[in-house]
Amino acid sequence: MSEDSPKQSPVIIITGTPGTGKSTHAQLLVAESPIPLKHINVGQLVKDKSFHHGFDEQWQSYTVDEDKLLDELEPLASAGGIILDWHTCEIFPERWADLVVVLRCNHTMLWDRLEKRNYPLKKIQENNEAEIMEVVLQEARDSYPQQIVVELKSESSQDIENNVTSIVSWIKQWLKDNDCKIEDDMDKDTIS
């Protein structure tokens, strides 16, 4: 985190293999944060605003138009107060990020979660393998200073509560470190 950041609230990236609990964490964090945070579900944003070059049937995912996506997010990241929720993070410039949370999950549990989502078998296998190989964790460690990258277990509801509590503590400390005030009457919302 930058010591002399003019932002009044931080940018938090929540990343992890699909199904590890990013959106669940982000939603609870919005509800429990002492300051307003916007939850940006980046995958949904890509779809809604067509920041892509089409759907890749083989990979069952959109081919993202990174320039358009970054242009949209830049002013939001500069202002702060956002949670970027996506299954990849290296695209986000290092200067944006104050905290990078990487959610992790046992691969058997992850398999069940993705099956419930009706993902095709190939996509479940790929994501499962990525989780076992720690692909997203490695990407985060390669892209941001090690002191802002935090790996958190997301296997139970207790994990979610504990994780959100510790992120809220981190936010409070960030606000103190950056001489920012907590205002009671600010709205909280979610955008995609």
Ligand SMILES: Nc1ncnc2c1ncn2[C@@H]1O[C@H](COP(=O)(O)OP(=O)(O)O)[C@@H](O)[C@H]1O
């Ligand atoms: N820590 C957890 N404990 C139990 N269930 C979880 C946990 N994290 C996520 N889930 C469940 O797994 C599914 C995927 O969660 P979601 O937040 O949509 O993941 P992501 O945003 O990473 O794709 C949801 O049904 C959610 O309730």
